[in-house]
Amino acid sequence: MSQRSRKTRKVAPRIGLIGLGAFGRLIAAHLGGRFALLGYDPQVQAPIKGVIAATLAEAAACDVVILAAPVPALREICREIRPCLRAGALVLDVGSVKVLPAQIMREELPDHVDIVGTHPMFGPQSARGGVKGLKIVLCPIRGHWTRPLAGWLRQTFQLDAIIATPEQHDREAAMVQGLTHLIAKVLVEMEPLPRSMTTVSFDLLMRAVDMVRHDAPEVFYAIERMNPFVPDVRRKFFGLAADLAEHLEHNGESQSSR
Amino acid sequence: MSQRSRKTRKVAPRIGLIGLGAFGRLIAAHLGGRFALLGYDPQVQAPIKGVIAATLAEAAACDVVILAAPVPALREICREIRPCLRAGALVLDVGSVKVLPAQIMREELPDHVDIVGTHPMFGPQSARGGVKGLKIVLCPIRGHWTRPLAGWLRQTFQLDAIIATPEQHDREAAMVQGLTHLIAKVLVEMEPLPRSMTTVSFDLLMRAVDMVRHDAPEVFYAIERMNPFVPDVRRKFFGLAADLAEHLEHNGESQSSR
Numbered sequence: 001m002s003q004r005s006r007k008t009r010k011v012a013p014r015i016g017l018i019g020l021g022a023f024g025r026l027i028a029a030h031l032g033g034r035f036a037l038l039g040y041d042p043q044v045q046a047p048i049k050g051v052i053a054a055t056l057a058e059a060a061a062c063d064v065v066i067l068a069a070p071v072p073a074l075r076e077i078c079r080e081i082r083p084c085l086r087a088g089a090l091v092l093d094v095g096s097v098k099v100l101p102a103q104i105m106r107e108e109l110p111d112h113v114d115i116v117g118t119h120p121m122f123g124p125q126s127a128r129g130g131v132k133g134l135k136i137v138l139c140p141i142r143g144h145w146t147r148p149l150a151g152w153l154r155q156t157f158q159l160d161a162i163i164a165t166p167e168q169h170d171r172e173a174a175m176v177q178g179l180t181h182l183i184a185k186v187l188v189e190m191e192p193l194p195r196s197m198t199t200v201s202f203d204l205l206m207r208a209v210d211m212v213r214h215d216a217p218e219v220f221y222a223i224e225r226m227n228p229f230v231p232d233v234r235r236k237f238f239g240l241a242a243d244l245a246e247h248l249e250h251n252g253e254s255q256s257s258r
Numbered sequence: 259m260s261q262r263s264r265k266t267r268k269v270a271p272r273i274g275l276i277g278l279g280a281f282g283r284l285i286a287a288h289l290g291g292r293f294a295l296l297g298y299d300p301q302v303q304a305p306i307k308g309v310i311a312a313t314l315a316e317a318a319a320c321d322v323v324i325l326a327a328p329v330p331a332l333r334e335i336c337r338e339i340r341p342c343l344r345a346g347a348l349v350l351d352v353g354s355v356k357v358l359p360a361q362i363m364r365e366e367l368p369d370h371v372d373i374v375g376t377h378p379m380f381g382p383q384s385a386r387g388g389v390k391g392l393k394i395v396l397c398p399i400r401g402h403w404t405r406p407l408a409g410w411l412r413q414t415f416q417l418d419a420i421i422a423t424p425e426q427h428d429r430e431a432a433m434v435q436g437l438t439h440l441i442a443k444v445l446v447e448m449e450p451l452p453r454s455m456t457t458v459s460f461d462l463l464m465r466a467v468d469m470v471r472h473d474a475p476e477v478f479y480a481i482e483r484m485n486p487f488v489p490d491v492r493r494k495f496f497g498l499a500a501d502l503a504e505h506l507e508h509n510g511e512s513q514s515s516r
Contacts, residue, residue: 121455121456121457121458122457122458126457126458126459134458135455135456135457137455162454162455164455168455169455172452172454172455172456173455175448175451175452176452176455176456176457176460177457177460179445179448179460179463180457180459180460180463182499182502183441183463184459185502186495186498186499186502187437189498190433190437190491190494190495190498193433194430194433194434196420196430197379197393197395197420197422197426197427197430197431197434198379198393198430198434199379199380199384199393199434199435199438199469200379200380200384200392200469201384201438201442201465201466201467201469201470202434202435202437202438202466204462204463204465204466204469205437205438205441205462205463205466207459207462208459208460208462208463208466209459211457211458211459211462212459224506225506231507233448234503234506235503236448237444237448238499238500238503240444240447240448241440241444241496241499242496242500244440244443244444245492245493245496248482248483248492249489
């Protein structure tokens with residue numbers, strides 16, 4: 001394998017993939033054929049297509065290291081890989097929030113690595129038909145890799161790569177993901193939902209729900225608990241919902257007189 | 259006009275359209291070219307393409323009479339048109355609820371007319387690209403016109419015509435429309451909503467909202483107040499939302515430990 005790695009290194013960087021859950025596998029499906037992809041996940045034993053099974057130290061010693069682990073595990077992983085990281089390596093995370101991972105990676109990773117925070121705004125459900133046109137947010141954290149990486153993602157996968165600060169990202173994501181997941185959680189609790197006499201807008205709503213309902217629980221909790229802007233969005237949504245409920249229960253009879 | 263009417267009557271039935279609001283105009287756009295369409299609306303003065311301006315009595319004396327008025331106005335209109343209705347005429351409504359209009363029409367319309375309740379489950383927004391494949395629910399109320407009408411709508415407009423009782427309709431619609439409109443109302447209150455760093459599921463959610471946000475207030479109030487099954491659906495939705503809000507505020511920290 002060391003021969004193959006050396007050979008590949010001349011053509012393209014070796015990529016270490018730490019975490020082989022649902023999103024790690026999606027990365028493997030898209031990068032596995034293009035790069036030597038060294039994957040590590042203590043909870044995954046079976047071989048995964050496109051992934052060369054590796055130890056944590058081997059994966060962390062690659063030219064590019066992708067941390068595809070749940071946000072709550074990020075600090076511990078950064079501490080574990082710290083001694084193995086090569087000078088000049090690029091470290092990326094793929095978490096659904098960006099302020100907290102940026103802070104953790106800045107604090108825990110050595111100065112000799114570059115860091116870009118990423119949030120691919122899609123998952124196994126929404127990327128079923130391919131990733132073309134889907135969005136990925138890139139946050140510059142350390143070094144100058146953000147723009148070249150955005151260009152490469154646009155050119156190679158036709159991704160819509162958006163560059164933003166972690167705070168800009170989390171403010172928008174608080175609405176985008178916070179609201180989608182809250183609404184989906186409530187609607188799933190209401191099953192069975194109608195599938196026959198439906199409107200076009202209800203069908204769209206159900207497609208939105210179906211896209212996030214199978215997300216790992218970690219994704220929901222990362223969004224709800226680790227995005228500093230979500231509590232305000234959530235309180236506003238539930239406050240407005242309660243106002244509307246109150247209004248419809250006790251008031252507004254006059255509106256039905258026409 | 260009487261000559262033209264007689265001539266048209268041999269080929270196709272004359273249709274009376276009472277109510278020329280957003281939905282009445284959508285009907286006119288699809289039926290106006292095929293039939294002599296006699297339209298009446300006390301609040302609409304300007305001529306509408308495909309509609310022959312008529313008095314209430316003229317519109318009510320047609321072979322088919324479509325009541326495209328808000329549900330709260332239905333009983334009064336039925337009383338007004340009652341003396342003008344021809345024996346053997348077919349009367350249809352197009353309201354977003356079906357139990358209440360069925361009851362009103364059964365009570366107020368003379369025995370010598372047939373009645374079918376309809377709910378076209380689309381509006382000017384969702385029918386922008388045509389009505390092909392869209393759904394319409396037909397409820398038999400009096401006479402045997404439901405099946406032939408369903409067949410004609412399928413053949414002529416490729417509509418997905420579903421036959422159901424008013425109660426079956428209202429049970430499903432309580433979820434379908436009750437939930438869509440409640441969610442849309444709350445989200446519209448939260449504007450400005452993100453339009454850049456969005457997920458596929460959020461984009462679907464916004465398309466659902468955009469489809470109903472410009473609906474006439476009467477549609478919202480008909481759904482919320484005149485569907486007997488909506489209060490239970492609404493309480494369940496807001497109850498589950500409140501539970502989730504409570505859980506996320508005070509509990510579930512253990513979930514974020516992984």
